[in-house]
Amino acid sequence: MVSDGARGLLGAYELGRTLGEGNFGKVKQARHRGSGGQFAVKIMERARVLSQRADEQICREIATLKLLAHPNVVRLHEVAASKTKIYMVLELVNGGELLDRIQAASEGKLPEQEARRLFQQLVDGVSYCHEKGVCHRDLKLENVLVDRKGNIKISDFGLSALPQHLGNDGLLHTTCGSPNYIAPEVLQNRGYDGSLSDIWSCGVILYVMLVGHLPFDDRNIVVLYQKIFKGDAQIPEWLSPGARNLLRRILEPDPAERIAMAEIKAHPWFQEHYVPVLPPYDDDDDHDSVKQIGAGSKTTHHINAFQLIGMASSLDLSGFFEEEDVSQRKIRFTSAQPPEDLFAEIERSATDMGFHVHRGHSKLRLTRNCDRSKNQKNPMSSSSSSFLVCTEVFELSPSLYVVELNKSHGDPALYRQLCQRICGDLGVLEMDQIFGTRPPVADDLAGLALALERRSATPLVAL
Numbered sequence: 513m514v515s516d517g518a519r520g521l522l523g524a525y526e527l528g529r530t531l532g533e534g535n536f537g538k539v540k541q542a543r544h545r546g547s548g549g550q551f552a553v554k555i556m557e558r559a560r561v562l563s564q565r566a567d568e569q570i571c572r573e574i575a576t577l578k579l580l581a582h583p584n585v586v587r588l589h590e591v592a593a594s595k596t597k598i599y600m601v602l603e604l605v606n607g608g609e610l611l612d613r614i615q616a617a618s619e620g621k622l623p624e625q626e627a628r629r630l631f632q633q634l635v636d637g638v639s640y641c642h643e644k645g646v647c648h649r650d651l652k653l654e655n656v657l658v659d660r661k662g663n664i665k666i667s668d669f670g671l672s673a674l675p676q677h678l679g680n681d682g683l684l685h686t687t688c689g690s691p692n693y694i695a696p697e698v699l700q701n702r703g704y705d706g707s708l709s710d711i712w713s714c715g716v717i718l719y720v721m722l723v724g725h726l727p728f729d730d731r732n733i734v735v736l737y738q739k740i741f742k743g744d745a746q747i748p749e750w751l752s753p754g755a756r757n758l759l760r761r762i763l764e765p766d767p768a769e770r771i772a773m774a775e776i777k778a779h780p781w782f783q784e785h786y787v788p789v790l791p792p793y794d795d796d797d798d799h800d801s802v803k804q805i806g807a808g809s810k811t812t813h814h815i816n817a818f819q820l821i822g823m824a825s826s827l828d829l830s831g832f833f834e835e836e837d838v839s840q841r842k843i844r845f846t847s848a849q850p851p852e853d854l855f856a857e858i859e860r861s862a863t864d865m866g867f868h869v870h871r872g873h874s875k876l877r878l879t880r881n882c883d884r885s886k887n888q889k890n891p892m893s894s895s896s897s898s899f900l901v902c903t904e905v906f907e908l909s910p911s912l913y914v915v916e917l918n919k920s921h922g923d924p925a926l927y928r929q930l931c932q933r934i935c936g937d938l939g940v941l942e943m944d945q946i947f948g949t950r951p952p953v954a955d956d957l958a959g960l961a962l963a964l965e966r967r968s969a970t971p972l973v974a975l
């Protein structure tokens with residue numbers, strides 16, 4: 513049954529049966545009313561998230577999943593939030609957890625062929641994440657789902673690390689993961705390479721698939737960690753020589769000696785019947801539903817407010833979890849006919865600085881031909897012809913515009929001065945002040961727009 517509140521909030525989705533339960537709430541099956549597509553909606557209680565101080569974890573999971581599109585990684589389609597709940601609309605993976613599959617198998621372990629096929633997919637998914645700069649850091653059987661066709665989908669990126677989480681030494685320093693799957697160097701607290709520790713966890717998963725129990729286990733956590741440090745997993749003689757060799761090389765306690773991802777892929781045991789996944793990764797089923805949900809025309813993207821905030825890493829998220837319901841608010845990020853008074857203001861500032869203004873339909877072109885002899889005395893002038901175009905105005909909401917002041921050619925110093933002048937006259941914020949020298953991306957802009965709206969700040973930003 514679907515509660516009225518949830519029905520109203522999600523709007524486009526009809527919630528169905530419960531698929532599972534996590535730390536912060538339930539995961540339910542959902543049908544998209546428009547496309548009929550089936551999804552999994554992870555519903556998290558904000559109060560529970562906050563009481564466990566896990567808001568950063570949720571934002572991290574969202575930001576990471578947004579980066580990833582691979583057939584062996586669970587796809588995130590949309591995010592919504594209400595006063596009390598956060599909703600993540602995920603690809604539906606309806607074959608259960610890998611753990612259940614192993615437990616259901618005869619003898620509690622998988623035939624070597626089947627284990628190899630699943631391990632190949634796991635390695636494909638994990639190596640893709642590494643290529644994108646993402647280390648999962650919590651790879652375990654419970655976080656590997658299997659779809660109805662028997663394909664692996666890696667999930668639960670709440671502990672994942674992105675390049676910005678690396679220390680000055682280029683290593684990760686947060687000890688995290690699940691005890692049985694954790695690599696020895698992570699326990700040592702001296703910094704670790706997240707890709708190599710992910711490889712270790714993949715080795716633990718492979719071991720369980722092939723052998724039917726964990727390579728390192730003990731009720732006493734201290735003893736368990738001692739076993740992991742020692743790294744002497746009992747690798748049964750009855751496994752094929754190739755499988756034994758690969759397991760030994762992955763479960764190598766010294767990360768410097770451990771087999772690397774490329775070497776795993778080249779290993780003869782891995783290579784058998786291996787069919788690599790090649791980009792582009794979009795599979796047709798998923799693609800349709802994404803289109804239905806996320807996009808309008810080519811130039812218009814409906815972006816969910818919470819998603820935007822979650823994506824914009826430079827924004828201050830503090831307070832977000834206590835604040836108002838932004839779930840239903842969609843921001844249109846689209847080219848717009850600029851308001852007349854906006855262009856008139858820009859024109860006035862530019863004319864004051866000696867620019868000629870040429871008006872187009874939704875564009876302004878500002879030019880200034882400078883006289884060399886006069887310019888020498890005037891530090892504000894350029895020796896070349898300056899040409900500046902206000903190319904586009906993006907409407908982020910009815911009261912919020914982003915104006916792109918685009919320099920085609922001319923003197924950079926003069927360009928800066930003109931930007932400052934225009935922003936000063938209009939009383940608006942300059943993007944550079946917020947994002948530094950990094951060119952802002954759409955997510956940043958929309959995230960910023962939302963932040964400005966919510967703080968009732970100046971409803972206009974110039975690039």
Ligand SMILES: Nc1ncnc2c1ncn2[C@@H]1O[C@H](COP(=O)(O)OP(=O)(O)OP(=O)(O)O)[C@@H](O)[C@H]1O
Binds near residue numbers: 657
């Ligand atoms: N995309 C999905 N499709 C189908 N079932 C899913 C999906 N995601 C999660 N589930 C099911 O819901 C259960 C709970 O998942 P969830 O990610 O909330 O819990 P969790 O692994 O404890 O993570 P967290 O620590 O974030 O709560 C999973 O064990 C799985 O059975």
